[in-house]
Amino acid sequence: MRILVTRPAGQQQPLMEALQSAGHQACHCPALLIEPLPVSEDTRRRLMDLDLYHAVFFASANAARLALSAMADLWPQWPVGLHWLAVGKATAAEMATWHLSPEVPAEGFNSEAVLALPCLQMLNEKKVLICRGDSGRELLANALSSRGADVVALPFYRRRANPDFQLPEDCHWIMITSVESWRAVAPHLSAGLAWSGGIVAAGERVATAIAADFAGEIRVAASAHDADMVAALPDREPG
Structure with a gap:
């Protein structure tokens, strides 16, 4: 599956490598600028x-x-x-x-x-x-x-929210590791966007914030740690 990592620039590589080791395609676009x-x-x-x-x-x-x-x-x-x-x-x-x-x-x-x-x-x-x-x-x-x-x-x-954030059209899952990241990504997932993917949330608090705005599939990771985020992925595409 193709997975979008939204961590800030410079912090994405370990998670992307973990996803690739698990057999997925990983891409990166930061939700937040530091x-x-x-x-x-x-x-x-x-x-x-x-x-x-x-x-x-x-x-x-x-x-x-x-x-x-x-x-x-x-x-x-x-x-x-x-x-x-x-x-x-x-x-x-x-x-x-x-x-x-x-x-x-x-x-x-x-x-x-x-x-x-x-x-x-x-x-x-x-x-x-x-x-x-x-x-x-x-x-x-x-x-x-x-x-x-x-x-x-x-x-x-x-x-601050990344003004150049883009969601790849062929993305199956987005990984969101904080409530602030979700607030930056949410406006890009408007009803007019033809995207039917799912979201992996880092913990229940992040998942609750996402569920308030997003009607698609949400998978809850035990934490924002790389291994927990990868483990939360299913063996299939969303839907």
Whole structure:
């Protein structure tokens, strides 16, 4: 089958290779464009206090790449005693390139899974830094605050819909890994478009957002991880 991968540019290759290894044709068109944000003086001041934090969490591989680059300008050696946290394996792989050994959920790869990590259970009078984009879920920050943490959330990039997004006419399935990606793709799947394919959604939350706008077949992957997305595909075309 022909599968469209919609991950941002630079993040698509592992999933495309996994699809090709499974015998599918993979093509790529990003749903979202990632635009780095300038590192403000306020952000620099907060990063200079990195050694005061109990944990530093990176919400995506983009957040890890951009935040760690900013941190490296201020810290020739990483401070010790911190819990370095990744939302999933791709983010952990990016952190490894910076010589960090992050803690990552065994499964789930979302905010709920991160909240189950042992280091985030007792947080009274502890500081937690969240490195992320300029939009997204507030679940993690709110939950950590409710556990007593002093939470600082810093944005390092913004997402915007790709104005040049195109859906190949011979595509059987689209892979959607976030609610933001779906919001960018949905306008291209209007009633006037002659397309009868299906969508693979990364988890129930993404699938629920898709189902509100899309009447076609939706397959729900266990997570946004490459193996889970490929495993959610059926052995047939949609319909």
